[in-house]
Amino acid sequence: MWKPIASSVPGASHIKYGKLCQDYSNFCTVEDVIIGAVADGAGSAKYSQIGAELSVQTTLLYLKTWIEEYNEKNLQHAISKELAKEIFYGVYFKVKENLKEKAEYEKYTIHELACTLLAFIATPYWIAAMQIGDGFIVIRPISSNYKLLFKPDKGEYVNETNFVTSQNAQLEMKIDVISNKIKFICASTDGLERLAINLQNWEPFKGFFKPFEDGVAIAENLVQEKKDVEKLLISEYFNDHSDDDKTLLLCYYEELISEKTDTSKPYVKSNFSQQEIDKEIPGDFITVSFISHVFAGCLFRLFSKQQGILVLIFLVIILISLVLISLITFNKVLRWFFKKNISRYKILHPSLEGKTLKKRLKNIYQIREVIAWTFGTALFGFCLGCFTAELLSYH
Structure with missing residues (x-):
């Protein structure tokens, strides 16, 4: 089963000037499948926090509906990259449609709802993911090192990137499918890039991700673990490295006893109590x-x-x-x-x-x-x- 935590906190600069947190993250599960999404509202967009939340919620609903209607019974086999493109293009069009409707209803322009978007569908055996804009998705396949799925999308100028509302968003969208047993997933907005990723070679810092993975793995109370993660994200150390909003979507796959047991051998009940x-x-x-x-x-x-x-x-x-x-x-x-x-x-x-x-x-x-x-x-x-x-x- 998946053990997920989604945390988004305002950056020091946003708190100083009384701005809302423009990041948003969330997840949902369908049996052994987890769906996650994070979004970072554009700092220059007036209502970007609304756009970020609407984009994430639309993405989750779209992907959850697709999983529930998916005809393949055996999700142990990864979907093709062509199918992944079809799915995530569908996500993109649905998100943009909902943003447009929201803008028209509230008398905004759609660019006032601008945000990045990162999303994934994952089973214990594979992950399919997409990314528009900056931020990162890092995974750790079983018995392997941490791996960055996509290089963050940076424009020609500082703090420039693509958004869901950009004209070339679909062309710039990155999509991939990794067919491997997945143990850990971390999705984040750009507020933690310098802390988590070596920007010279785009390798994830193990020292950043390992403690978070261990924390979620041993956590018995995910609500408390979420609070602990948020305390870290607003700590002086993190704010010294970035005054931007910060988001962490952490997903750890914990095998059940029945999954670990070799079915070719008789199951022996443990004599130990909890x-x-x-x-x-x-x-x-x-x-x-x-x-x-x-x-x-x-x-x-x-x-x-x-x-x-x-x-x-x-x-x-x-x-x-x-x-x-x-x-x-x-x-x-x-x-x-x-x-x-x-x-x-x-x-x-x-x-x-x-x-x-x-x-x-x-x-x-x-x-x-x-x-x-x-x-x-x-x-x-x-x-x-x-x-x-x-x-x-x-x-």
Whole structure:
């Protein structure tokens, strides 16, 4: 199954001057087929953000309808390039028709809705894609490196490109079909080109794409992952490299157990529960720590009313045990936190490695969440135990 995320955020210059985000991205799925599209509204076009959204939504609807009506039952075989041209020319004409209708209804000119457009249809076995204007689509076939599908369309002058509304858009449209098992797809507008692509040889930077692929691959909550991606896109590091709007459409294909299993051999049911499979998540340590602190809080409150050297020693042992339990829990949560976030943090600081990166994480990257989870839970448990003991002694 596909794990997709679509994120578009306004650039620093747009925020500074109160402009709307002119990028738009979205996707839809039909069984094992994913359809994605991104668009970047022209900065000189007054209503380009409307044009970008309308172009993407029209594209998705057109391609979704085509997939649902496609007679071929076996989508494991790639479509021909001739068929891909027929499909994407159909997309282009439909998008332009809808833009024209929108312009006439709202009393705009169609050029006020100008935008670029990148779109694709992908199965686990092939991808067909199109591009009008700049931006990029990068894929990673299984057991292979990242590959740029099309060189971004740049005009004679800076920031010049073709748009869907341009007279020569159909002639300049790039279309291709890649027949290969696809593991990862990333589509973006031009706001991230300098960060993601080597503009000298047009090779994708692995250091840019790998953390995003890993992040989506391990993500259990795609809504939260989308928020994390958007935080990165509006971060100081990204804005220092580009003040333009930024878009990332990320799609990772995760094979289901039935797809990974060799059907020639009998299927053996796993003896591991989902909790055991996800054992890296330290919820069990937090629970044990909480219960231990509740129990210790009860004992501490009850025995603190007693006198004698043995009672004092016993109370000291309780406190030392609590500190050790908290430290062990803190260490487990911290290790899990590093595993979850370290690849994403490398996007911002690709030169950092090993202990240096961990040290930087400890100092500045949401370490307060780990502290709050560990010691907050411990303190709450201890106080709850003391309060419970007080109630018991009162009655």
